[in-house]
Each structure stands twice: as structure tokens, then as C-alpha cells.
Amino acid sequence: MPVVQTSTDDVFINCPFDDAFAPTFRALIFAILVCGFRTRSARELDDGGQTRIDKIFALIEQCRYGIHDLSRTELDAVNNLPRFNMPLELGLFLGAKRYGGQHQKVKRILILDVEQFRYQG
Template identity: 40%
Template sequence: MPFETDVFVNCPFDHDYAPLLEAMLFCLVHSGMNPRLATERLENGENRLEKIYGLACGAKYSVHDLSRCQAAAAGDYARMNMPFELGMDLGIRRAAEHLPSEKKFLIFERHPYETKQVLSDLAGQDVEAHHDNFETVIDKVRNFLRVEAGCNVPGAARITADYVTFQGWFLEKKLSEGHAEKAALRLPTSERLAEMRDWVAMGKPDSFGRR
């Protein structure tokens, strides 16, 4: 059932966050889950809020990363999309009569306790710190899926090693398709996600062309 395996991912989509996002998506796919992101479709005519609401309603699990909500420099504005979407998702969970089962959340911040200093309504809600470390993201997502989704997953070190193997396979494949190395590393998230699924389905080959 899609609801039971879909995971709504609410996070930044900028270049600096990309290593964390990719590690998160890989861990989800590796564990047999189906990540759902607002960027998975590029149709400009689609209402973004309606799309996000539909993704959140259709997923039992959600990962919300609030680590980029602060302004990066003096004069910049705070980034409010992530806490806004978390609030909407919490509302969906509270009005859960129409959902097949209760939604489960994993919430990230950069450093411990920083989010609750500015978002006191999260009191009572566990928030995990990742310190901008992709290995920590894999570890926290892995533990969340093991406990909350009952996924039969290996240890975080094994998943991290598989992630490194996938990255090499992915780059080899994209170079063989005619991409420059720099361009291959900046392909759309939806394309990278599709390749993760293919790599797992192929039996996690060590290199491109080898099964």
C-alpha cells in the first residue's frame, strides 16, 4: 500500500544541502521506502501548496529538516517554507480520521535544541541534530525506519558503504551516457532518485556494467 511506504520529505533543495538530501534519499530507498518530494515533478502550472499537501496526506512517514530556517547573513530573510510545511503536516496528523493509520515524523535540526528556542510549540516533540553530517543523517533515518516503520535494515555503516558504492556506479553510468562529470553531479534530484531505485533493483552492483 503506497501510504505505508511513502515518505514525505520536507527539506531545502539548495546546493549546500544537496549532500544531506542525497544521503537521506538513498537511505530511504535502500530501506525499501518511497521518498516523495515537491521537486519530483517539474510541471510549472501545478499549484505548489496543493502538491505538497497531497504528498503529505499520502505518506505515513515524514522527514522534516528545519536546519536551514535561520537567515544565512545579516539582512537576509529567514526561510519559512520548512516550518510552514511541518505545521501543515502536523495538522494533517491531528485530523487523521481519513488516514489509514497514524503518521510518524522525523524532525531534523543542525545543532541540539536550537529549533525549540524559536519554535516552542515543538515542546514534547523529539528533534534530531545532524550537525551537517551526511553519515549522521543516514544513521538517524535508519534508526527511525527500524523503530517506527519496522524496516529490516542493516547497520548504518553498511548503508553508508553502499552509498559510496552507489555514487561510483552512478558517476560511471552518467559518464557513459555522455554527461560531463561536473554536470553528472548536478543532475535533478528526481533523476538521481530513479537511479537509486534502479541500482537497488539490479542487486547493488559494485560498478556500472557489473551485476
């Protein structure tokens, strides 16, 4: 398996993609682009032959930076379950940083949440 180097220009955005979060998503994209980086997210890929988790794996492998928004992990009103995908993608990014090769160990992460240090509890 070839070694994939992380791009020093790529920023993986892990956040909700619903209408309520759209203004924040656009602001993140704007800030990243203005700072000279390239945004990456699961929304950029449209390959029916690739599963969503494989898309996420590939993006995480390719990106040196990650912005992970955990502010929307509240319980869903319909099934009373939290949104697990954002914490899962953060875990995958942390796992790549911890257990990946030398190109993965240089990853840097920004975690956004509604309450400071909530996830460190």
C-alpha cells in the same frame, strides 16, 4: 471528497533543495531507498497547472512518514528573513496528523535540526 489512504512505503522529504544541501538530500534518499521505502518530495512533480502549495498538500496527504529538516531556517543575508517553507511544511504535516482522518493520524515524523530540542523551546 474521496478518502486518501497514506502509503506505508512513502516518506515525504522536507528540506532545502539548494546545492549546499544536495549531499545531505542524496544521503536521505539513499537511506530511505535502502530501508525499502519510497522517497517523495516537491521536486518530483512538474505540473505547471498545479501550485507548489497544492503539490505539498497532496504529497503530505499521501505519505505516512515525513522527514523535516529545520537546520536551515537562519536569516537570509539579502532580506533578513528566515526560510519559512520548511517550518510551514512541518506544520502542515503535523496538522494532517492531528486533524486528519484515521489514515492521517498514523503519520510518523522525524525532525532534523542543528540543535537538540531547539524547536520545542
